[in-house]
Amino acid sequence: MENKSALWRWIKGSRVYKSIFRHGYEDTKKNRILQIRSNVFLHIHPVKIPDHAYRIRFTWCMGGITFFLFLVEVMTGAFLMFYYTPTPEQAYRDMLYLRYDVPFGMILRNMHRWAAHLMIFTIILHMLRVFLTGSYKPPREFNWVIGVTLLVITLLLSFTGYLLPWDQLSYWAITVATNMIGAMPFIGHEGPLSLLDRYHDIRFLILGGSEIGSNALLRFYVMHIIVLPVTGMIFMAVHFWRVRKDGISRPL
Amino acid sequence: MEKDRLRRRTFLKILGLGSFLATVGLSIPITVRFLFPRVLFERPSTFIVGRPDDLNPATTGLRVYEDWKEEYGVWIVREGNRLYAINARCTHLGCTPNYFADEGVFKCPCHGSQFRSNGLNFAGPAPRPLDRLRIYINDDGMITVDRARLYTYKDFDRKGAYLKL
Ligand code: HEM
Numbered sequence: 003m004e005n006k007s008a009l010w011r012w013i014k015g016s017r018v019y020k021s022i023f024r025h026g027y028e029d030t031k032k033n034r035i036l037q038i039r040s041n042v043f044l045h046i047h048p049v050k051i052p053d054h055a056y057r058i059r060f061t062w063c064m065g066g067i068t069f070f071l072f073l074v075e076v077m078t079g080a081f082l083m084f085y086y087t088p089t090p091e092q093a094y095r096d097m098l099y100l101r102y103d104v105p106f107g108m109i110l111r112n113m114h115r116w117a118a119h120l121m122i123f124t125i126i127l128h129m130l131r132v133f134l135t136g137s138y139k140p141p142r143e144f145n146w147v148i149g150v151t152l153l154v155i156t157l158l159l160s161f162t163g164y165l166l167p168w169d170q171l172s173y174w175a176i177t178v179a180t181n182m183i184g185a186m187p188f189i190g191h192e193g194p195l196s197l198l199d200r201y202h203d204i205r206f207l208i209l210g211g212s213e214i215g216s217n218a219l220l221r222f223y224v225m226h227i228i229v230l231p232v233t234g235m236i237f238m239a240v241h242f243w244r245v246r247k248d249g250i251s252r253p254l
Numbered sequence: 255m256e257k258d259r260l261r262r263r264t265f266l267k268i269l270g271l272g273s274f275l276a277t278v279g280l281s282i283p284i285t286v287r288f289l290f291p292r293v294l295f296e297r298p299s300t301f302i303v304g305r306p307d308d309l310n311p312a313t314t315g316l317r318v319y320e321d322w323k324e325e326y327g328v329w330i331v332r333e334g335n336r337l338y339a340i341n342a343r344c345t346h347l348g349c350t351p352n353y354f355a356d357e358g359v360f361k362c363p364c365h366g367s368q369f370r371s372n373g374l375n376f377a378g379p380a381p382r383p384l385d386r387l388r389i390y391i392n393d394d395g396m397i398t399v400d401r402a403r404l405y406t407y408k409d410f411d412r413k414g415a416y417l418k419l
Pocket residue numbers: 072075076078079080082083086111114115117118119121122156157159160163164166167226227231
């Protein structure tokens with residue numbers, strides 16, 4: 003403390019600083035607890051972490067990496083939104099614009115795309131590790147259920163994001179996928195035991211029309227940038243909270 | 255006194271809980287209904303092909319007209335004295351096939367289904383021949399196609415699935 007400059011001491015002593023940070027840096031037990039508990043983000047985290055939770059060979063840190071990639075998606079996605087317009091006239095043009103003219107647009111799109119692919123990959127590895135270490139067993143069975151929900155949300159994010167470039171690949175991929183949805187029993191118009199026509203089934207609900215057009219693009223966009231990410235964040239918060247409350251599993 | 259007050263409380267509780275549940279319960283069908291638009295800005299389901307004479311040249315055999323594919327996703331096919339409209343939508347999962355006139359084959363780019371020029375499937379995952387659409391002469395004597403009425407192969411001989419030239 004003594005060798006800190008006068009300015010630094012003045013900042014730390016000021017009312018503004020003290021109103022934001024209510025704890026110091028001292029490495030005392032009390033202070034460590036204060037640091038965690040007085041922070042809205044950190045308080046999801048336990049104050050103390052057992053040694054084994056740090057063992058990379060046990061956790062592979064795959065959940066953490068998945069979360070990191072999600073943050074990358076949120077950041078790059080928000081930047082993409084500055085240039086992307088979800089209409090049939092503009093969507094693909096904006097893709098080309100991002101690709102060739104927007105400064106750093108190409109790397110931005112590629113970061114968004116590759117982090118999305120990687121996220122699926124790391125989620126599956128995370129599930130594998132939880133399975134192999136038996137961490138899904140009681141008392142953690144509910145967190146496995148939340149995890150499955152998170153997997154579904156991530157897959158749906160990829161699915162909805164895939165239509166947005168509005169190129170041949172996205173158009174026909176979504177054609178095929180929504181026709182598969184339209185073949186579901188009861189609720190799809192081409193499915194078995196269905197009484198619905200193509201204007202009243204589940205596929206129509208998803209596309210907002212009987213064919214893939216501006217309504218479909220807009221619906222996928224809204225799902226992709228608001229509904230699914232926000233739902234995902236809520237479930238992630240619960241997921242992390244449960245890890246803390248159930249206690250992280252330990253190696254044998 | 256004491257009893258009365260409790261009864262009032264129970265009543266208010268039921269009222270409060272009831273209206274809460276009713277609101278939540280109603281909001282579900284309302285949201286679903288909200289997502290089904292009343293008006294669609296899609297292409298009209300019918301279009302005019304032309305006068306019967308336009309499509310009736312003296313040649314025989316089978317002929318595929320591609321003129322309406324780009325705009326309406328329909329091939330008009332003349333087979334002998336029958337005229338029918340093939341829906342350009344793969345019966346596998348709905349991609350748009352292309353017609354290769356030199357081979358007389360429709361090929362789907364998505365998973366490789368192939369169909370003969372009359373729509374019969376012979377390769378790939380497509381489970382049935384290409385569907386046909388209602389074709390008829392309208393009040394002005396024009397050949398008209400209605401894309402909203404679909405015929406699968408069992409109904410190809412039904413009235414409306416073809417026109418006699
Ligand atoms: C808050 C989070 C997110 C936002 C704001 C966001 C936003 C966007 C936007 C505006 C696009 C269109 C631009 C483009 O295609 O490059 C897009 C595309 C895409 N997104 Fe996201 N996104 C988010 C999260 C995710 C996540 C978590 C995934 C998958 C795990 C994902 C997968 C995709 C895919 C596959 C594309 C197509 C990319 C391409 O072809 O270039 N997104 N996203």
